[in-house]
Amino acid sequence: MRARMERITDSSILELLTTYAIYAARAMCLDETDGQLSAGIYGKTEVRGLELILYLRGDRLSTELEWRSRPKSFVPYPGIRGGMVDAVWYRIFRQADNSILNIVQNAMIKQPIRDITVIGHGVGGVYAILAMLQIYSVDGDRLKQSYIPINLKAVTFGQPRLGNRKMMSLLNELQYTEALQIWRVTNMDDLVPRLPQRGITGEDYAHPLSEYWLEGQCDCEGISFVYWCHGPRNVEEDEFFFEESERCVNQYVEPRIQPHNGPYFNVLMEYSLVKRSNWNRKKAGDAQKFLIESPFFYSRIKKYAQIASLAYHLNRTHGWISPGIWGKTMYHNTTLLFYVKGFPWSPDEWRRKPNIFIKYDGIDGAKVDCTWEMAYRGARKKIQNLLQIFVENNIVTRIIALGHGVGGVYAIFAMLEFLKIRQDIPLYVYTFGQPRFGNINFARYLNELKRLRKLHIYRVTHTDDKVPSLPATGLHGEEYFHSVTEVWISTEDCDCDSASIYFCYGDVVGKAGEAFITESKFANPTFLNHNGPYLGVIMDKRL
Numbered sequence: 001m002r003a004r005m006e007r008i009t010d011s012s013i014l015e016l017l018t019t020y021a022i023y024a025a026r027a028m029c030l031d032e033t034d035g036q037l038s039a040g041i042y043g044k045t046e047v048r049g050l051e052l053i054l055y056l057r058g059d060r061l062s063t064e065l066e067w068r069s070r071p072k073s074f075v076p077y078p079g080i081r082g083g084m085v086d087a088v089w090y091r092i093f094r095q096a097d098n099s100i101l102n103i104v105q106n107a108m109i110k111q112p113i114r115d116i117t118v119i120g121h122g123v124g125g126v127y128a129i130l131a132m133l134q135i136y137s138v139d140g141d142r143l144k145q146s147y148i149p150i151n152l153k154a155v156t157f158g159q160p161r162l163g164n165r166k167m168m169s170l171l172n173e174l175q176y177t178e179a180l181q182i183w184r185v186t187n188m189d190d191l192v193p194r195l196p197q198r199g200i201t202g203e204d205y206a207h208p209l210s211e212y213w214l215e216g217q218c219d220c221e222g223i224s225f226v227y228w229c230h231g232p233r234n235v236e237e238d239e240f241f242f243e244e245s246e247r248c249v250n251q252y253v254e255p256r257i258q259p260h261n262g263p264y265f266n267v268l269m270e271y272s273l274v275k276r277s278n279w280n281r282k283k284a285g286d287a288q289k290f291l292i293e294s295p296f297f298y299s300r301i302k303k304y305a306q307i308a309s310l311a312y313h314l315n316r317t318h319g320w321i322s323p324g325i326w327g328k329t330m331y332h333n334t335t336l337l338f339y340v341k342g343f344p345w346s347p348d349e350w351r352r353k354p355n356i357f358i359k360y361d362g363i364d365g366a367k368v369d370c371t372w373e374m375a376y377r378g379a380r381k382k383i384q385n386l387l388q389i390f391v392e393n394n395i396v397t398r399i400i401a402l403g404h405g406v407g408g409v410y411a412i413f414a415m416l417e418f419l420k421i422r423q424d425i426p427l428y429v430y431t432f433g434q435p436r437f438g439n440i441n442f443a444r445y446l447n448e449l450k451r452l453r454k455l456h457i458y459r460v461t462h463t464d465d466k467v468p469s470l471p472a473t474g475l476h477g478e479e480y481f482h483s484v485t486e487v488w489i490s491t492e493d494c495d496c497d498s499a500s501i502y503f504c505y506g507d508v509v510g511k512a513g514e515a516f517i518t519e520s521k522f523a524n525p526t527f528l529n530h531n532g533p534y535l536g537v538i539m540d541k542r543l
Contacts, residue, residue: 004228004229004230004245005227005228005229005245005247005248006227006228006229007225007226007227007228008212008226008227008228014226014265015333017155017183017185017212017226017264017265018265018266018267018333019333019334019397020117020119020155020157020183021157021185021262021264021265021267022267022334022397022398023046023053023055023119023397024055024119024120024121024124024155024157024264024267024269025121025267025268025269026044026055026426027042027043027044027055027056027057027119027120027121027124028057028060028121028124028269029453030042030043030044030057033452034453037096037099037100037103038092038095038096038099039092039095040058040059040092040095041056041057041058041092041093041095041096041127042056042057042058043055043056043057043096043100043103043127043131044103045103045104045107046424047107047111047113048395048397049395050112050113050114050115051113051114051115051116051117052104052107052108052113052115052116052117053117053118053119054100054103054104054116054117054118054119054128054131055118055119055120055124056100056118056119056120056124056127056128056131057120057121057122057123057124057127058089058092058120058122058123058124058126058127059092059123060122060123061122061123063257064191064257067160067191067192067195067257068195070088070196071087071088071200072086072196072198072199072200072205073086073087073088073199073200073201074086074087074163074164074199074201074203075087075090075091077090077163077167080166080167080170081166082164082166083163083164083166083167083170084163084164084166084167084203085130085162085163085164085167086126086161086162086163086196086205089123089126089127089130089162090130092127093126093127093130093131096127097130097131097134100131100134100135101134101135104116104135114150114151115150115151115152115153116132116135116151116152116153117153117154117155118131118132118135118153118154118155119154119155119156119157120154120156120157120159121156121157121158121159121269122157122158122159122160122192122260122269123160124156125154125156125157125158125159125160125184126156126159126160126162128154128155128156128159129154129156129159129162129171129182129208130162131154132152132153132154132180132182135152136152136174136179136180151181152179152180152181153180153181153182153183154180154181154182154183155182155183155185156182156183156184156185157185157187157262157264157269158185158186158187158190158192158193158259158260158261158262158264158269159184159192159193159207160192160193160195160196161193161194161195161196161197161205161206161207162205162207163205163206164199164203164204164205164206165204165206165241167206168206168207168208168241169240169241170240171208171209172208172209172240172241172242173240175208175209175210176240182208182209182210183210183212184207184208184209184210184211184212185211185212185213185214185264186211186212186213186214186248186249187213187214187249187259187260187262187263187264188214188215188216188249188259189249189252189254189255189256189259190249190255190256190257190259190260191255191256191257191260192257192260193207193249193250194249194250194255206241206244207244209230209242210228210229210230211228211229211230211244211245211248211249212226212227212228213226213227213228213229213245213248213249214226214264214265215227227248229245229247229248230242230244230245231243231244231245231246266299266300297501298501298535301430301460301487301489301501301534301535302534302535302536302537304400304402304430305432305460305532305534305535305537305539306537307330307337307339307402308339308402308403308404308407308430308432308539309404309537309538309539309540310328310339311326311327311328311339311340311341311402311403311404311407312341312404312539312540314326314327314328314341321340321379321382321383322375322378322379322382323375323378324342324343324375324378325340325341325342325343325375325376325378325379325410326340326341327339327340327341327379327383327386327410327414329386329387329390331390331394334395334396334397334398335396335397335398335399335400336387336390336391336394336396336398336399336400337399337400337401337402338383338386338387338399338400338401338402338411338414339401339402339403339407339411340383340401340402340403340407340410340411340414341403341404341405341406341407341410342372342375342403342405342406342407342409342410343406344405344406344540345405345406347527350466350467350470350527353371353471354370354371354475355369355471355472355473355474355475355480356369356370356371356474356475357369357370357439357474357475357476357478358370358373358374360373360438360442360445363441363442363445364441365439365441366438366439366441366442366445367438367439367441367442367478368437368438368439368442369409369437369438369471369480372406372409372410372413372437373413375410376409376410376413376414379410380413380417383414383417384414384417384418384421387399387414387418388418388421388422391422391425396425397425397426398425398426398427398428399415399418399425399426399427399428400428400429400430401414401415401427401428401429401430402429402430402431402432403429403431403432403434404431404432404433404434404539404540405432405433405434405435405467405530405539406434406435407431408429408431408432408433408434408435408459409431409434409435409437411429411430411431412429412431412434412437412446412457415427415428415429415455416455419449419454419455423454426453426456427454427455427456428455428456428457428458429455429456429457429458430458430460431457431458431459431460432460432462432532432534432539433460433461433462433465433467433468433530433531433539434459434467434468435467435468435470435471436468436469436470436471436472436480436481436482437480438480438481438483439474439478439479439480439481440479440481442481442483443481443482443483444483446483446484447483447484450483450484450485457483457484457485458485458487459482459483459485459486459487460486460487460488460489460534461486461487461488461489462488462489462492462529462530462532462533462534463489463490463491463492463529464524464525464526464529465525465526465527465529465530466525466526466527466530467527467530468482468486469525485503485504486503486504487501487502487503487504488501488502488503488504489501489534489535490502492529492533
């Protein structure tokens with residue numbers, strides 16, 4: 001068979017790959033307190049309809065030096081004559097193989113399963129293939145016959161080479177007999193899929209079929225070309241061995257480590273939403289500011305700003321929830337979006353607002369603004385019913401709440417309430433020009449939820465907007481505070497390729513990691529930029 005390279009235009013495949021990328025990114029959030037299977041391997045399962053998804057991660061190798069300098073040697077893979085796999089990765093995997101089989105078996109006992117998909121990024125992709133083989137029982141540790149799935153698949157992102165050419169021939173043969181599938185996703189000129197190259201004995205590492213290559217980063221509209229490709233068959237070596245394609249990730253003379261983290265279909269794999277290598281870090285005491293240079297992040301903020309602005313089209317007959325609160329849901333690629341708005345405040349209303357705290361239920365010392373908390377109480381039941389009914393009747397892999405101004409306050413309240421009911425769905429909040437609405441203990445509570453990866457809040461602010469610095473103090477002198485993380489648009493430029501956007505963290509208050517307070521950057525902030533433009537998006541076009 002000749003080398004092939006075909007562009008993927010089937011939207012169902014692209015949507016499926018996007019969903020799998022989200023699971024791979026979720027695996028990168030697992031740690032010793034959540035999902036540890038053994039030393040160096042973390043994983044969890046989730047069921048989507050009749051599909052059981054197992055997502056895994058391994059140890060993080062973040063620099064080119066770490067990838068190139070790691071030990072490279074082979075060990076025989078049990079039951080496969082001549083089949084060899086990387087010694088270090090296989091030794092680590094063997095410590096977790098029983099745990100992996102157990103969580104798969106336990107999930108399959110609870111409900112019928114037609115498909116099993118194992119997902120991982122980087123080294124997690126290596127463990128995904130090994131786990132798939134373990135489930136398939138190539139090495140003799142068979143699951144009961146009733147547990148063998150109809151479809152078995154491994155989906156990897158930026159996966160390094162796993163074994164020798166003989167081992168890859170076996171994997172290709174299993175794919176040809178439709179016993180299993182391997183989808184190996186690569187990104188631009190990522191270096192990692194080209195490593196390791198050769199073991200200490202001189203034997204080459206290799207990849208199996210099939211590669212899905214992302215030609216470039218998503219532009220401001222989220223568009224990227226995806227190709228399915230493989231190299232020519234090498235019949236002299238083995239009937240089922242295919243050389244790697246020289247037209248996709250291997251075509252580059254000087255590959256880079258930067259694309260390894262993504263974005264894959266608009267999904268970055270770990271830590272934050274920007275590449276660390278692209279950060280320009282500045283310090284003032286403990287304060288930190290990071291310049292974001294990722295077009296993907298610009299695209300995301302712009303898209304969410306556009307959705308948040310839709311709330312200003314809601315009225316008494318369309319999206320009304322309770323007096324002073326309007327909201328609506330949107331569904332896209334297994335993501336549930338909820339956008340909400342509150343009653344718009346004029347500068348005089350901001351100045352005359354009574355700043356009174358009220359206790360926040362269940363959190364010692366936490367207080368929130370009485371005006372907004374009482375307003376949300378009237379909408380709480382209806383909002384939670386709206387979200388719960390949708391989640392029960394659709395496949396939802398994450399929920400994103402969006403709001404501008406006071407709408408951002410209600411978006412956070414909504415996700416906090418939903419978190420009390422369901423903790424198995426990742427929750428995100430993007431607010432635009434959101435005011436402060438809690439005391440320092442409440443800010444610390446939100447920061448702790450972010451640290452535990454239960455609720456991710458991104459506060460988008462615009463140049464010298466005054467609203468995020470309000471309210472300042474309550475009736476009895478107690479201060480209002482923000483939680484992390486602020487995303488500051490520092491210019492009024494509408495072009496998503498040239499506007500300067502920063503992650504900002506203020507000075508540490510109390511114990512490190514409990515609360516980060518972002519101080520006002522301007523001596524005389526104004527209300528003029530509260531309405532935007534946020535990367536070209538005006539929130540309320542009536543103003």
